[in-house]
Amino acid sequence: MNQIQFIGTTPQQLRNDINNDVKTQIDELKKCFQPKNPEELLSRSETAELLKINLSTLYLWTKKRKLKSYGLSGKVYYKRSEVESALIALND
Structure with missing residues (x-):
């Protein structure tokens, strides 16, 4: 100063x-x-489509706490950043 x-x-x-x-x-x-970028929320369908899985698999993964879901007005959402960070790199 x-x-x-x-x-x-x-x-x-x-x-x-x-x-x-x-x-x-x-x-x-x-x-x-x-x-700060706003967090992108994905619906259940968008999340399942992103992961190339069906909704029942998404439900099981959420129940097993592999993915964390958020509720708003009776609807379920997932944070894109958390979904992407839950992916594990596989070594070939």
């Missing part, structure tokens, strides 16, 4: 110094700012 000396400083110089410091801080924040 810069040291500001008030003696011999005009009000306009002080304003300019403050504005420059604020702009510098905002620019630093912009570099670090990562907007």
